[in-house]
Amino acid sequence: MRLGLIGYGAIARTLLGTLAAQHGGAPAELVVLCRPGARARAEAVLSDHPALQWRVVETCDALLAESPDLVVEAAGHEAVRQHGAAVLAAGTDLVIASIGALADATLHADLRAAAERSGARLHLPAGAVGGIDILAAARLGGIDAVTYTSRKPPAAWAGTPAEGLVDLATLDREAILFEGDARAAARTYPKNANVAATIALAGIGFERTRVRLVADPAVAGNVHELTLRAACADVDLRVAGRPSPDNPKTSLSTGYSIARAVLNRIAAEVI
């Protein structure tokens, strides 16, 4: 398998480490797309993994010229906007981490149309949260309500609109930064509320999914709480994710979720 990878940050590092640790069953080759001019930064990250056979490209055309079997986006909403439709239009399956980008209904429709035309598939992995399997299954039998609360330490909200709401440096009790629907959450907090979009798409959609985003100095990691009220089951799920060592906004499990999506493409048995 030849894997295309967009981005080389926290999620990509976990993915690369996981692939490098496989004995067989990992993609044989890796082509990494960085932003123009960022080649040296990308190569510095990739050089930590001499077990992998990789090369770096700076344009999406160059990535697609390598005929990857699968492309993973782990770069941000803008990267989905820039490259998503081209990858799918080329007939290449795409796994995206930045699922919140699909809160832009036009972009979402464009990606779906590109996939439908070429026969490629857009894969939306669970990412940092759990419970997506029962949520998506429950949708088939009818869902009454879905709520999602994301609770992260104040530092995880640095560089977001939260800075205009509270003083993150001195916060000594929880502060609700956002309450509303999943579309507004994903658009307002593109680096912190991708899970809100994933839950919306698996369940009852962006408008009906209620979201709360909380800065909480009492939590050590990124806590995801999902409640589902459905005809087939009620679910109350709490995931206490450890933050990635490379990015406190990102739960460490996200990279493993992406790695699972990649490895499942190769495995004879899929779980």
Ligand SMILES: NC(=O)C1=CN([C@@H]2O[C@H](COP(=O)(O)OP(=O)(O)OC[C@H]3O[C@@H](n4cnc5c(N)ncnc54)[C@H](OP(=O)(O)O)[C@@H]3O)[C@@H](O)[C@H]2O)C=CC1
């Ligand atoms: N689904 C989920 O559960 C989660 C999803 N996410 C999503 O994943 C994204 C990545 O997360 P994370 O790895 O922690 O972020 P990082 O900031 O650690 O890394 C982002 C990487 O992408 C690169 N990059 C940014 N824009 C582009 C671009 N247009 N083309 C190519 N490379 C680009 C950056 O490199 P440089 O800046 O040097 O160009 C950097 O290497 C987040 O922005 C978020 O949207 C995050 C957490 C959970």
Ligand SMILES: O=C([O-])CC(=O)C(=O)O
């Ligand atoms: O990794 C996390 O904890 C979740 C996250 O940032 C997101 O949903 O964008």
